[in-house]
Amino acid sequence: MRGDVASAREVVVGLDIGGTKVHGVLLVDGAVVAEDRFAVRHGADGVVATATLAVDALAGRLAALVPGAEVGAVGVGVPGLVLPGAGTVAHAVNLGIVEPEPLGARLAGALGVPVTVENDLNVAALGAAHVLGLEGDLAFLALGTGVAAGLLLDGRLRRGHRGAAGEVGHVPYAADGPRCACGQVGCLELYASGSAIDAAWPSPDGVPAPAHLFRAAAAGDVDAVRVRDRFADAVATAVQTLTLTVDVEHVVLGGGVSEVGEPLLVAVRRALGRREAASSFLATLGLADRVRLAPPGARVAPVGAALAALVGRDAGRGPGHAAGPLPARPTTATVA
Ligand SMILES: [Zn+2]
Numbered sequence: 001m002r003g004d005v006a007s008a009r010e011v012v013v014g015l016d017i018g019g020t021k022v023h024g025v026l027l028v029d030g031a032v033v034a035e036d037r038f039a040v041r042h043g044a045d046g047v048v049a050t051a052t053l054a055v056d057a058l059a060g061r062l063a064a065l066v067p068g069a070e071v072g073a074v075g076v077g078v079p080g081l082v083l084p085g086a087g088t089v090a091h092a093v094n095l096g097i098v099e100p101e102p103l104g105a106r107l108a109g110a111l112g113v114p115v116t117v118e119n120d121l122n123v124a125a126l127g128a129a130h131v132l133g134l135e136g137d138l139a140f141l142a143l144g145t146g147v148a149a150g151l152l153l154d155g156r157l158r159r160g161h162r163g164a165a166g167e168v169g170h171v172p173y174a175a176d177g178p179r180c181a182c183g184q185v186g187c188l189e190l191y192a193s194g195s196a197i198d199a200a201w202p203s204p205d206g207v208p209a210p211a212h213l214f215r216a217a218a219a220g221d222v223d224a225v226r227v228r229d230r231f232a233d234a235v236a237t238a239v240q241t242l243t244l245t246v247d248v249e250h251v252v253l254g255g256g257v258s259e260v261g262e263p264l265l266v267a268v269r270r271a272l273g274r275r276e277a278a279s280s281f282l283a284t285l286g287l288a289d290r291v292r293l294a295p296p297g298a299r300v301a302p303v304g305a306a307l308a309a310l311v312g313r314d315a316g317r318g319p320g321h322a323a324g325p326l327p328a329r330p331t332t333a334t335v336a
Pocket residue numbers: 169170180181182183184187
């Protein structure tokens with residue numbers, strides 16, 4: 001399809017490509033008008049084929065919604081390192097992409113519209129700011145298989161010198177802890193991730209382990225209370241680390257564990273409250289009040305991908321309805 005940039009309606013597709021599925025949204029003038037999920041095929045060819053299929057499917061629904069409109073840009077969030085150049089993705093192990101792959105260029109060639117590729121946590125930070133209507137510096141803290149944050153500072157994504165900004169999951173947390181896959185000992189993500197809950201509180205009945213744990217704790221199970229509070233304390237450390245390094249106004253809890261909802265927020269705020277009670281310094285910072293939940297439905301990442309596409313397409317102009325302009329940084333690669 002050939003996008004019509006002169007179209008009065010701004011139509012953009014956002015894709016959040018995960019290890020098992022693609023979550024795609026169709027945005028018209030900044031509002032989600034359609035969404036769908038697609039199974040992911042692995043490897044570079046599989047990811048290109050999956051993304052093309054997803055864009056075609058969403059574009060196909062556009063005709064009935066906004067006759068005559070065409071998709072003008074596509075944004076893609078991927079769990080991996082996005083390198084300078086043509087939207088090149090590397091180390092996306094969950095997608096079966098290890099060697100650098102020019103995903104953005106290949107997709108742009110297949111789709112005939114500008115394609116912007118960005119790290120999945122970065123697009124989630126953009127999406128969270130937009131969906132929750134938040135201004136000010138923001139960290140999107142994903143509590144999933146691992147723990148890491150996307151950072152939106154002064155309206156711009158902060159990726160860092162080597163793309164490691166926000167990698168709080170590998171901050172040392174327990175000097176006597178087990179070895180982490182990264183090679184260090186006692187990393188924070190061994191305590192603050194969904195994987196940590198799976199290990200400490202295996203679900204007996206198919207209910208996600210975090211939901212099972214928080215329900216058992218609410219029912220007064222003393223072991224569950226202990227595991228929950230230890231988990232919440234580790235998440236509090238991630239929040240405190242982010243706040244004391246870049247002083248973000250908002251820390252949005254996302255990732256699979258955030259589906260627990262309000263009980264997670266309460267537990268993390270309580271853990272931060274204990275720290276504030278013990279430290280007048282922390283109390284003045286109001287850490288607990290900065291934490292909030294990602295909206296349910298995990299839509300923030302594909303919405304953020306769509307917003308990144310607008311910024312990438314209009315590089316330098318800013319998206320208008322996003323949290324603010326992204327810089328023309330080399331890791332947001334837009335190719336036509
Ligand atoms: Zn580690």
